[in-house]
Amino acid sequence: KFGQGNLLELLKTHLPAATWQLLTTAACQAQARGWHLYLVGGAVRDLWLRHSQGAKKHQNITFQDIDLVVDGFHTKADVGAGVELAQALQGDYPGARLSVHGEFQTAALLWHKDPQLDSLWVDIATARTEFYPYPAANPEVEASSIRQDLYRRDFTINALSIRLTNPSPGKLLDFFGGMNDLHNQQVRVLHANSFIEDPTRIYRAVRFVVRLGFDLEPQTETYIRYAIASGVYERWRLTEHPTPALTTRLKAELSIILKAPYWKGALTLLADLDALKCLHPELKLTEQLWWQVRCLSRWLRWLDPERQLEHWLLRLGILLGALPPQERIKIATGLQLPKTMIDGLANLETMETAIAKSLGCQQCPGPSVIYQTLKGYDRANLFLVAARGHKVLRKQIWFYFSQLCQVSPFLTGHDLKALGYKPGPQFKQILTDLLNACLDGQLGDRQQEEAWLNAHYPLPKKV
Template structure:
């Protein structure tokens, strides 16, 4: 195992780390460490021959004054090398660009959870405190930036879990404190090819089974801590946008963790087929995932989905009711393309809502798919100008003639 690493690391410009080291040394009493996924991926690359994964930014923890460190770098190097510097929050979290690389600098801190699932209470702390508040042992290591080399700080057995290619929570209450860590575990497992450690899997299943939280799936906004709903949505957005999502969801289902979101998703044997179809139809995957749940609108509100997606889900519920009451009891299998088009376009269903219904596999999904893919795009072979040339006057009769001409064209289609 490598406990000391050269400052020049793959994917990380040497000039960036040297500038940070120099400034920490100049200010004195400042402890500076690279943390998070960069450290994990560096060790996977050096120790286990994994391919290097490009990093969108670098996360650093400062045991000292973060803003003073960042401002000192800018004063010494100038705005040409540090064109952007923004300070956020009471802890002086700094976002800066150095030599074209985005850096997130945060003051070291400690935290505790006042109640399961609530936001943590955060206070200043030491670097070791900051590492202890993280999600997994493989993400709780730090490369402390010393003179000429980076020294690895591993207090929680992260290297052993990297070697075993497994994810381990830091403590026995990790899932109880923050259930979003389970979704994050599925993301990392799918991306890195890791498994959940046996004791971590036991914690997930025992915690979900005991249900220690004051909210339950199906609760509206009043029942769920707003920040928890936001964090769950953000983790799911990352899962669908950045990870091999089928593998990640498979992990959640195998671990018995989908009841965190909705129990019906845990037992839905068509879930992956529905989502693959949604992907082909360009339906937002998180919207389709929520729409497939037992109480989709409540789940959409709880996760604070975009309002447009909430509207689609609400409209889809109305669309389902229309299908159940007025379409499925009738011999719809014999309806022509023109009949389907008339029925659908006489009502306020958007194309996105019909695509969502197709993705979720309604019994009549085939004609709905044909309407979505072909029939709705059919135009009258005669234009308004053609009909006016034949003697029609602009007005309702002209519109009705165009409609009939289009329907005649649709009658010949399948």
């Protein structure tokens, strides 16, 4: 049974061979220094999932993100143990890039498209305790034991650990009932204040519930609802100092959720928990907004299969679009969204009015009118306008993307020159008129285009 006995064999079976070798080397290096080394976090949880539910069901688990914790002798001098171990490992693996996060004394070793290790990210930290000087602040850090290190984590299922060094290598450390929760498929928080200390954990809880198909443990749900009702997001918004770091983390969680294949389930659970308040106190997933997000996503699937646009950003954009312009700009700026997105959100209504004026004043605008009206707008912004717009407008934008954007005349500027037209300002006019005629279905081949040119822009007769 998982957890009873030595888990090293299981690790060897499920990890890629080169990653397993790397862990063995890391354990030797740690042991040589008299330290303990632990595999912690998601990798242990994922090992259990692969082992108990089968690799087939969990093909997406690739163990490319490994967290290690070094437990030293609990003195200040050992705060740097994680960094020292990472440096020693880099000596064994010169292909790795080392990055040190000074403030928290953590190190990361990164491989990118390595022939053996592929893309791998290994975080190495010294066991630590975090203190939150006040709610939603950035934690302050101190060296500690592995037990305390695990206690600072988010959920019991993420607070499991496997010892890699002597004594008892391969031993599972489960101080908080993580195995029980894995068996019962529950996401349970470690302590009552957890969501007040760090509201991004609410998003993480939702992510794990939906991704793993687990339940939110009832007491944990109560803590989440309590944290939200107590205004944790308001405090966060109003606190000057910690806002940037926390906002970055919130944005990271939002992007993971909105990028994931399970985004629909996650968004509805977030809405059900009232957690969209983290973006704005008034933001609610109404029927209409829910419809718009799904409509937008359908469109993106059909019209942008190559994913040239950032689909998650547009989903966020349509959510923010439900807020008054001033508010949405404030949030988009705070989240440091790209400038085109911020501008698009600021000008949504102006854009909608201008398009409606241009297309709505005609009984049934022809293809060239639709094309010329829409072509000046940013593609991403047009997706937002479409999802928010009425049926007729949506049809017109669909027509524009799916057909009109693909139309181009046979004749190009080079052909005009070859036919004897002099390059100059008139060129642009000729090409626009030619394209309009093509869009309106008047021309079907090169011959027809040349005849059209002769009729509409005859060349002066040579004397």
